[in-house]
Amino acid sequence: TVGTLIVGGGIAAVRCAERLRRAGDTDPVTIVAAEDGLPYDRPPLSKQALLDSAVDRPVLKSSEALDALGVRLLQARHALRLHRAERRVDLDSGESLSYDDLVIATGSVPRRLPLLDDAAPHYLRTWDDALRLRNALRPASGHVLVVGAGVLGLEIAATSRALGHEVTVVDAAPRVLPRLGGPGLSEIVMALHEQHGVRFALGVTVGSVIPAGDGAATLALSDGTRVDADVVVVAIGAVPATGWLHGSELAGHDGVETDAACRTRDDRIFAIGDVARVERSPGVHERLEHWTSAGDTAAVAARNILARRRDEPPVQLEELPYVWSDQFDGKLQILGTIGPDDDLLPAVDDTESGRWLRLASREGNLVGVVGWNMPAAVNRCRTAIAARAAVTDVVTAAPWERMGRP
Ligand code: FAD
Incomplete structure:
Protein backbone atom coordinates (compact mmCIF):
# COMPACT_ATOMS: atom_id res chain seq x y z
CA THR A 1 0.00 0.00 0.00
CA PRO A 110 -4.81 36.20 -4.17
CA ARG A 111 -6.86 37.52 -7.07
CA ARG A 112 -4.56 39.92 -8.92
CA LEU A 113 -5.33 43.43 -10.12
CA PRO A 114 -3.08 43.76 -13.20
CA LEU A 115 -3.90 47.47 -13.54
CA LEU A 116 -1.78 48.08 -10.45
CA ASP A 117 1.19 45.92 -11.42
CA ASP A 118 3.45 48.90 -12.15
CA ALA A 119 2.92 50.21 -8.63
CA ALA A 120 4.23 46.91 -7.18
CA PRO A 121 1.29 46.51 -4.79
CA HIS A 122 1.28 44.17 -1.82
CA TYR A 123 -0.81 41.02 -1.70
CA LEU A 124 -1.12 39.07 1.53
CA ARG A 125 -1.26 35.30 1.56
CA THR A 126 2.12 33.86 2.57
CA TRP A 127 4.60 34.42 5.37
CA ASP A 128 6.95 36.08 2.85
CA ASP A 129 4.14 38.45 1.82
CA ALA A 130 3.60 39.32 5.48
CA LEU A 131 7.29 40.08 6.05
CA ARG A 132 7.36 42.32 2.99
CA LEU A 133 4.25 44.21 4.08
CA ARG A 134 5.48 44.42 7.68
CA ASN A 135 8.67 46.13 6.45
CA ALA A 136 6.72 48.51 4.24
CA LEU A 137 4.51 49.49 7.20
CA ARG A 138 7.47 50.07 9.53
CA PRO A 139 7.89 53.80 8.97
CA ALA A 140 4.60 54.95 10.56
CA SER A 141 2.54 57.98 9.50
CA GLY A 142 2.37 57.11 5.83
CA HIS A 143 -0.75 56.73 3.74
CA VAL A 144 -1.89 53.16 3.13
CA LEU A 145 -4.37 52.52 0.36
CA VAL A 146 -6.21 49.22 0.62
CA VAL A 147 -8.09 48.01 -2.43
CA GLY A 148 -10.82 45.65 -1.23
CA ALA A 149 -13.22 46.05 1.71
CA GLY A 150 -13.61 42.34 2.48
CA VAL A 151 -12.50 40.74 5.74
CA LEU A 152 -8.82 40.70 4.79
CA GLY A 153 -8.80 44.28 3.47
CA LEU A 154 -10.49 45.53 6.66
CA GLU A 155 -8.03 43.67 8.88
CA ILE A 156 -5.12 45.22 7.00
CA ALA A 157 -6.81 48.63 7.32
CA ALA A 158 -7.26 48.18 11.09
CA THR A 159 -3.68 47.00 11.55
CA SER A 160 -2.31 49.88 9.47
CA ARG A 161 -4.30 52.38 11.59
CA ALA A 162 -2.99 50.77 14.77
CA LEU A 163 0.54 51.31 13.39
CA GLY A 164 -0.20 55.01 12.93
CA HIS A 165 -0.91 55.25 9.20
CA GLU A 166 -3.59 57.17 7.42
CA VAL A 167 -5.78 54.59 5.70
CA THR A 168 -8.13 54.71 2.73
CA VAL A 169 -10.12 51.66 1.68
CA VAL A 170 -11.46 51.53 -1.88
CA ASP A 171 -13.99 49.01 -3.13
CA ALA A 172 -16.09 48.76 -6.26
CA ALA A 173 -18.97 47.46 -4.12
CA PRO A 174 -21.19 50.02 -2.39
CA ARG A 175 -20.61 48.55 1.07
CA VAL A 176 -17.91 46.92 3.18
CA LEU A 177 -17.92 43.12 3.58
CA PRO A 178 -19.87 42.85 0.32
CA ARG A 179 -19.74 39.05 0.24
CA LEU A 180 -20.52 38.44 3.89
CA GLY A 181 -23.83 39.00 5.63
CA GLY A 182 -26.01 41.86 4.51
CA PRO A 183 -26.12 45.66 4.51
CA GLY A 184 -26.93 45.75 8.24
CA LEU A 185 -23.63 44.12 9.11
CA SER A 186 -21.75 46.34 6.64
CA GLU A 187 -23.08 49.47 8.34
CA ILE A 188 -22.02 48.40 11.84
CA VAL A 189 -18.54 47.38 10.72
CA MET A 190 -17.99 50.45 8.58
CA ALA A 191 -19.03 52.72 11.49
CA LEU A 192 -16.48 50.98 13.69
CA HIS A 193 -13.72 51.65 11.15
CA GLU A 194 -14.76 55.26 10.70
CA GLN A 195 -14.62 55.76 14.48
CA HIS A 196 -11.00 54.66 14.23
CA GLY A 197 -10.27 57.11 11.42
CA VAL A 198 -10.37 54.82 8.37
CA ARG A 199 -11.63 56.59 5.23
CA PHE A 200 -13.71 54.80 2.63
CA ALA A 201 -14.25 55.25 -1.09
CA LEU A 202 -17.03 52.75 -1.85
CA GLY A 203 -18.70 52.12 -5.17
CA VAL A 204 -15.46 53.37 -6.65
CA THR A 205 -12.79 51.76 -8.82
CA VAL A 206 -9.17 52.62 -9.51
CA GLY A 207 -8.95 54.36 -12.87
CA SER A 208 -5.25 54.85 -13.37
CA VAL A 209 -1.98 54.61 -11.49
CA ILE A 210 1.20 56.66 -11.56
CA PRO A 211 3.98 54.78 -9.77
CA ALA A 212 6.22 56.95 -7.59
CA GLY A 213 8.85 54.32 -6.81
CA ASP A 214 9.43 52.16 -3.72
CA GLY A 215 5.83 50.93 -3.72
CA ALA A 216 4.40 54.46 -3.55
CA ALA A 217 1.89 55.59 -6.18
CA THR A 218 -0.72 58.17 -7.06
CA LEU A 219 -4.04 56.57 -7.86
CA ALA A 220 -6.87 58.25 -9.71
CA LEU A 221 -10.24 56.93 -8.57
CA SER A 222 -13.40 56.74 -10.66
CA ASP A 223 -15.10 59.36 -8.43
CA GLY A 224 -12.53 61.91 -9.59
CA THR A 225 -10.38 61.91 -6.43
CA ARG A 226 -6.64 61.24 -6.37
CA VAL A 227 -4.87 59.43 -3.58
CA ASP A 228 -1.12 59.64 -2.90
CA ALA A 229 -0.29 56.33 -1.28
CA ASP A 230 2.99 55.27 0.30
CA VAL A 231 1.86 51.66 0.41
CA VAL A 232 -0.74 49.99 -1.81
CA VAL A 233 -2.32 46.72 -0.71
CA VAL A 234 -4.67 44.69 -2.89
CA ALA A 235 -7.10 42.34 -1.11
CA ILE A 236 -9.85 41.62 -3.63
CA GLY A 237 -10.43 37.96 -2.89
CA ASP A 311 -16.25 -0.61 3.33
CA GLU A 312 -18.30 1.60 5.63
CA PRO A 313 -20.82 4.26 4.56
CA PRO A 314 -19.34 7.75 4.17
CA VAL A 315 -19.94 10.50 6.75
CA GLN A 316 -21.38 13.81 5.54
CA LEU A 317 -20.15 17.30 6.32
CA GLU A 318 -22.35 18.96 8.92
CA GLU A 319 -21.01 22.40 9.50
CA LEU A 320 -22.26 25.77 10.55
CA PRO A 321 -20.16 28.28 8.61
CA TYR A 322 -18.06 30.32 11.02
CA VAL A 323 -15.67 33.16 10.45
CA TRP A 324 -13.95 35.49 12.85
CA SER A 325 -11.95 38.59 12.27
CA ASP A 326 -9.80 40.62 14.67
CA GLN A 327 -10.11 44.32 13.94
CA PHE A 328 -8.78 47.07 16.18
CA ASP A 329 -9.09 45.80 19.75
CA GLY A 330 -12.12 43.63 19.10
CA LYS A 331 -13.22 40.29 17.74
CA LEU A 332 -15.96 40.08 15.14
CA GLN A 333 -17.60 36.67 14.80
CA ILE A 334 -20.16 35.50 12.30
CA LEU A 335 -21.81 32.13 12.79
CA GLY A 336 -24.32 30.71 10.32
CA THR A 337 -25.22 31.84 6.82
CA ILE A 338 -26.52 35.40 6.77
CA GLY A 339 -27.99 36.57 3.48
CA PRO A 340 -28.43 40.13 2.23
CA ASP A 341 -32.17 40.08 2.99
CA ASP A 342 -31.98 38.72 6.52
CA ASP A 343 -32.90 41.06 9.39
CA LEU A 344 -30.29 41.78 12.04
CA LEU A 345 -32.00 42.20 15.40
CA PRO A 346 -30.10 43.64 18.35
CA ALA A 347 -29.83 41.19 21.26
CA VAL A 348 -27.08 42.90 23.23
CA ASP A 349 -26.05 46.50 22.70
CA ASP A 350 -23.50 47.20 25.33
CA THR A 351 -21.57 49.96 23.63
CA GLU A 352 -20.04 51.08 26.91
CA SER A 353 -18.08 47.89 27.34
CA GLY A 354 -17.67 47.53 23.56
CA ARG A 355 -19.83 44.45 23.06
CA TRP A 356 -22.82 43.73 20.91
CA LEU A 357 -24.73 40.80 19.52
CA ARG A 358 -27.13 40.67 16.57
CA LEU A 359 -29.49 37.83 15.67
CA ALA A 360 -30.01 37.17 11.98
CA SER A 361 -33.62 36.35 11.26
CA ARG A 362 -35.04 34.92 8.04
CA GLU A 363 -38.82 34.71 8.03
CA GLY A 364 -38.74 34.65 11.82
CA ASN A 365 -36.15 31.89 12.14
CA LEU A 366 -32.62 32.22 13.49
CA VAL A 367 -30.13 31.65 10.64
CA GLY A 368 -27.05 33.22 12.18
CA VAL A 369 -25.55 35.50 14.75
CA VAL A 370 -22.98 38.27 14.62
CA GLY A 371 -21.04 39.21 17.72
CA TRP A 372 -18.50 41.81 18.66
CA ASN A 373 -16.41 40.75 21.66
CA MET A 374 -18.96 38.14 22.75
CA PRO A 375 -17.35 34.76 21.92
CA ALA A 376 -19.14 32.70 24.59
CA ALA A 377 -22.51 34.17 23.61
CA VAL A 378 -21.96 33.47 19.91
CA ASN A 379 -21.12 29.90 20.74
CA ARG A 380 -24.23 29.50 22.87
CA CYS A 381 -26.43 30.33 19.90
CA ARG A 382 -25.00 27.39 17.91
CA THR A 383 -27.73 24.86 18.73
CA ALA A 384 -30.53 27.34 18.07
CA ILE A 385 -29.05 28.27 14.66
CA ALA A 386 -28.59 24.63 13.69
CA ALA A 387 -32.24 23.99 14.64
CA ARG A 388 -33.41 27.18 12.89
CA ALA A 389 -35.28 28.04 16.08
CA ALA A 390 -37.93 30.75 16.02
CA VAL A 391 -36.26 34.04 16.84
CA THR A 392 -38.98 34.88 19.40
CA ASP A 393 -38.12 31.68 21.29
CA VAL A 394 -34.43 32.50 21.14
CA VAL A 395 -35.05 35.99 22.49
CA THR A 396 -37.09 34.54 25.36
CA ALA A 397 -34.48 31.91 26.15
CA ALA A 398 -31.70 34.52 25.73
CA PRO A 399 -28.85 32.00 25.72
CA TRP A 400 -26.32 34.86 25.80
CA GLU A 401 -27.58 35.88 29.25
CA ARG A 402 -26.53 32.56 30.72
CA MET A 403 -22.88 33.35 30.13
CA GLY A 404 -22.81 35.78 33.06
CA ARG A 405 -22.00 39.45 32.76
CA PRO A 406 -18.38 40.56 32.80
P1 FAD B 1 -3.93 27.40 2.20
O1 FAD B 1 -3.76 27.94 3.56
O2 FAD B 1 -3.93 28.34 1.04
O3 FAD B 1 -2.79 26.32 1.97
C1 FAD B 1 -2.60 25.69 0.73
C2 FAD B 1 -1.13 25.39 0.53
O4 FAD B 1 -1.00 24.64 -0.67
C3 FAD B 1 -0.26 26.63 0.34
O5 FAD B 1 0.79 26.64 1.26
C4 FAD B 1 0.24 26.51 -1.10
O6 FAD B 1 1.56 26.98 -1.27
C5 FAD B 1 0.18 25.02 -1.34
N1 FAD B 1 0.06 24.69 -2.77
C6 FAD B 1 -0.67 25.35 -3.72
N2 FAD B 1 -0.51 24.76 -4.93
C7 FAD B 1 0.33 23.70 -4.73
C8 FAD B 1 0.88 22.71 -5.60
N3 FAD B 1 0.59 22.66 -6.92
N4 FAD B 1 1.71 21.78 -5.06
C9 FAD B 1 2.00 21.79 -3.73
N5 FAD B 1 1.50 22.72 -2.87
C10 FAD B 1 0.68 23.66 -3.37
N6 FAD B 1 -10.00 32.72 8.06
C11 FAD B 1 -10.77 32.90 9.17
O7 FAD B 1 -11.75 32.15 9.34
N7 FAD B 1 -10.47 33.87 10.08
C12 FAD B 1 -9.41 34.72 9.92
O8 FAD B 1 -9.20 35.60 10.75
C13 FAD B 1 -8.58 34.56 8.77
N8 FAD B 1 -7.52 35.38 8.56
C14 FAD B 1 -6.76 35.23 7.44
C15 FAD B 1 -5.68 36.07 7.23
C16 FAD B 1 -4.88 35.97 6.08
C17 FAD B 1 -3.74 36.90 5.86
C18 FAD B 1 -5.20 34.97 5.11
C19 FAD B 1 -4.38 34.85 3.85
C20 FAD B 1 -6.28 34.12 5.31
C21 FAD B 1 -7.06 34.23 6.48
N9 FAD B 1 -8.15 33.37 6.72
C22 FAD B 1 -8.92 33.53 7.84
C23 FAD B 1 -8.49 32.30 5.77
C24 FAD B 1 -7.82 30.97 6.17
O9 FAD B 1 -6.49 31.20 6.52
C25 FAD B 1 -7.92 30.01 5.00
O10 FAD B 1 -9.29 29.66 4.86
C26 FAD B 1 -7.07 28.75 5.22
O11 FAD B 1 -5.71 29.10 5.22
C27 FAD B 1 -7.33 27.72 4.13
O12 FAD B 1 -6.49 26.64 4.34
P2 FAD B 1 -6.07 25.66 3.15
O13 FAD B 1 -5.13 24.67 3.76
O14 FAD B 1 -7.26 25.20 2.42
O15 FAD B 1 -5.28 26.57 2.09
Missing part, protein backbone atom coordinates in the same frame (compact mmCIF):
# COMPACT_ATOMS: atom_id res chain seq x y z
CA VAL A 2 1.25 3.50 -0.86
CA GLY A 3 -1.24 5.27 1.40
CA THR A 4 -2.59 8.79 1.29
CA LEU A 5 -1.03 11.67 -0.62
CA ILE A 6 -2.07 15.14 0.51
CA VAL A 7 -1.15 17.98 -1.83
CA GLY A 8 -1.07 21.38 -0.12
CA GLY A 9 0.68 21.96 3.19
CA GLY A 10 -1.68 24.50 4.78
CA ILE A 11 -4.09 24.05 7.69
CA ALA A 12 -6.38 21.74 5.70
CA ALA A 13 -3.51 19.39 4.78
CA VAL A 14 -2.14 19.27 8.32
CA ARG A 15 -5.55 18.69 9.90
CA CYS A 16 -6.32 15.89 7.44
CA ALA A 17 -3.07 14.08 8.28
CA GLU A 18 -3.79 14.45 12.01
CA ARG A 19 -7.32 13.14 11.61
CA LEU A 20 -6.17 10.11 9.64
CA ARG A 21 -3.81 9.16 12.44
CA ARG A 22 -6.36 9.90 15.15
CA ALA A 23 -8.79 7.54 13.42
CA GLY A 24 -6.19 4.77 13.55
CA ASP A 25 -4.80 4.89 10.00
CA THR A 26 -1.39 3.22 9.98
CA ASP A 27 -0.75 3.47 6.22
CA PRO A 28 1.80 5.98 4.86
CA VAL A 29 0.70 9.63 4.79
CA THR A 30 2.69 12.11 2.68
CA ILE A 31 2.18 15.87 2.40
CA VAL A 32 3.58 17.67 -0.66
CA ALA A 33 3.90 21.40 0.04
CA ALA A 34 4.92 24.11 -2.41
CA GLU A 35 6.25 26.43 0.27
CA ASP A 36 9.62 26.03 1.95
CA GLY A 37 9.68 25.44 5.69
CA LEU A 38 7.18 23.95 8.10
CA PRO A 39 3.40 24.37 7.59
CA TYR A 40 2.16 27.57 9.22
CA ASP A 41 -1.07 29.31 10.02
CA ARG A 42 -2.40 32.26 8.01
CA PRO A 43 -4.81 34.22 10.28
CA PRO A 44 -1.98 35.84 12.31
CA LEU A 45 -0.42 37.19 9.09
CA SER A 46 -2.85 40.12 8.84
CA LYS A 47 -2.86 40.72 12.60
CA GLN A 48 -0.06 40.08 15.14
CA ALA A 49 2.58 39.35 12.48
CA LEU A 50 2.10 42.80 10.92
CA LEU A 51 1.82 44.63 14.22
CA ASP A 52 4.81 43.14 15.95
CA SER A 53 8.22 42.59 14.32
CA ALA A 54 9.09 40.07 17.02
CA VAL A 55 6.33 37.68 15.88
CA ASP A 56 7.81 34.69 14.09
CA ARG A 57 6.28 32.37 11.48
CA PRO A 58 3.22 30.81 13.17
CA VAL A 59 4.25 27.17 12.66
CA LEU A 60 1.41 24.63 12.88
CA LYS A 61 3.52 21.52 13.45
CA SER A 62 7.18 21.07 14.30
CA SER A 63 9.18 18.44 12.42
CA GLU A 64 9.27 16.41 15.65
CA ALA A 65 5.45 16.53 15.82
CA LEU A 66 5.20 15.47 12.17
CA ASP A 67 7.65 12.63 12.82
CA ALA A 68 5.67 11.56 15.87
CA LEU A 69 2.55 11.41 13.69
CA GLY A 70 4.45 9.41 11.10
CA VAL A 71 3.72 11.99 8.39
CA ARG A 72 6.27 12.57 5.64
CA LEU A 73 6.49 16.23 4.57
CA LEU A 74 8.01 16.99 1.16
CA GLN A 75 8.65 20.75 1.21
CA ALA A 76 9.30 23.19 -1.60
CA ARG A 77 7.76 20.84 -4.19
CA HIS A 78 4.95 21.80 -6.53
CA ALA A 79 2.52 19.22 -7.79
CA LEU A 80 2.51 19.72 -11.55
CA ARG A 81 0.15 17.15 -12.95
CA LEU A 82 -2.33 14.54 -11.83
CA HIS A 83 -2.61 11.21 -13.70
CA ARG A 84 -5.89 9.84 -12.41
CA ALA A 85 -5.86 6.59 -14.36
CA GLU A 86 -2.45 5.65 -12.93
CA ARG A 87 -3.11 7.23 -9.49
CA ARG A 88 0.04 9.27 -9.65
CA VAL A 89 1.08 12.91 -9.21
CA ASP A 90 4.13 14.45 -10.94
CA LEU A 91 6.15 17.01 -8.95
CA ASP A 92 8.42 19.79 -10.22
CA SER A 93 11.33 17.97 -8.55
CA GLY A 94 11.03 15.22 -11.17
CA GLU A 95 9.51 12.80 -8.64
CA SER A 96 6.24 11.05 -9.41
CA LEU A 97 4.25 9.88 -6.38
CA SER A 98 1.64 7.11 -6.36
CA TYR A 99 -1.36 7.12 -4.05
CA ASP A 100 -4.20 4.95 -2.84
CA ASP A 101 -6.15 8.07 -1.91
CA LEU A 102 -5.39 11.65 -2.90
CA VAL A 103 -6.43 14.76 -0.99
CA ILE A 104 -6.44 18.04 -2.87
CA ALA A 105 -5.67 20.79 -0.34
CA THR A 106 -3.91 23.41 -2.44
CA GLY A 107 -5.91 26.33 -1.07
CA SER A 108 -6.21 29.58 -2.91
CA VAL A 109 -4.06 32.46 -4.14
CA ALA A 238 -8.75 34.69 -3.69
CA VAL A 239 -8.95 32.15 -6.50
CA PRO A 240 -8.57 28.40 -5.98
CA ALA A 241 -5.14 26.93 -6.79
CA THR A 242 -6.14 24.33 -9.37
CA GLY A 243 -3.60 24.88 -12.19
CA TRP A 244 -1.94 21.51 -11.51
CA LEU A 245 -5.29 19.73 -12.05
CA HIS A 246 -5.52 20.85 -15.67
CA GLY A 247 -6.82 18.00 -17.81
CA SER A 248 -8.01 15.93 -14.80
CA GLU A 249 -11.66 17.00 -15.22
CA LEU A 250 -11.83 17.70 -11.48
CA ALA A 251 -11.47 21.48 -11.42
CA GLY A 252 -14.36 23.66 -12.50
CA HIS A 253 -14.63 27.42 -12.86
CA ASP A 254 -14.35 27.95 -9.11
CA GLY A 255 -12.52 25.13 -7.41
CA VAL A 256 -12.88 21.38 -7.14
CA GLU A 257 -16.45 20.25 -6.74
CA THR A 258 -17.19 17.58 -4.15
CA ASP A 259 -20.21 15.95 -2.58
CA ALA A 260 -21.04 16.38 1.11
CA ALA A 261 -18.53 13.62 1.85
CA CYS A 262 -15.76 15.84 0.36
CA ARG A 263 -15.37 13.29 -2.48
CA THR A 264 -14.74 14.45 -6.00
CA ARG A 265 -16.21 12.60 -8.97
CA ASP A 266 -13.23 10.22 -8.55
CA ASP A 267 -13.90 8.14 -5.43
CA ARG A 268 -10.15 7.98 -4.63
CA ILE A 269 -9.81 11.75 -4.66
CA PHE A 270 -11.03 14.21 -2.01
CA ALA A 271 -10.87 18.02 -1.91
CA ILE A 272 -10.81 20.12 1.27
CA GLY A 273 -10.23 23.66 2.50
CA ASP A 274 -10.22 26.80 0.37
CA VAL A 275 -9.89 24.91 -2.93
CA ALA A 276 -13.03 22.78 -2.45
CA ARG A 277 -16.54 23.57 -3.66
CA VAL A 278 -18.38 21.33 -1.27
CA GLU A 279 -22.06 20.40 -1.41
CA ARG A 280 -23.10 22.24 1.74
CA SER A 281 -26.81 21.66 1.39
CA PRO A 282 -28.53 19.34 -1.10
CA GLY A 283 -27.57 20.47 -4.61
CA VAL A 284 -25.83 23.66 -3.40
CA HIS A 285 -22.04 23.75 -3.82
CA GLU A 286 -20.11 26.51 -2.16
CA ARG A 287 -16.46 27.35 -1.66
CA LEU A 288 -15.78 28.87 1.77
CA GLU A 289 -12.48 30.53 2.60
CA HIS A 290 -12.75 30.06 6.34
CA TRP A 291 -10.17 28.61 8.67
CA THR A 292 -12.69 26.40 10.52
CA SER A 293 -14.09 25.02 7.24
CA ALA A 294 -10.58 23.87 6.33
CA GLY A 295 -10.52 21.80 9.54
CA ASP A 296 -14.11 20.57 9.19
CA THR A 297 -13.66 19.38 5.60
CA ALA A 298 -10.28 17.83 6.48
CA ALA A 299 -11.93 15.78 9.22
CA VAL A 300 -14.68 14.56 6.87
CA ALA A 301 -12.21 13.59 4.13
CA ALA A 302 -10.02 11.69 6.60
CA ARG A 303 -13.03 9.77 7.94
CA ASN A 304 -14.17 8.93 4.41
CA ILE A 305 -10.76 7.75 3.20
CA LEU A 306 -10.95 5.17 5.98
CA ALA A 307 -14.66 4.49 5.38
CA ARG A 308 -13.87 3.54 1.77
CA ARG A 309 -11.06 1.22 2.81
CA ARG A 310 -13.19 -0.35 5.54
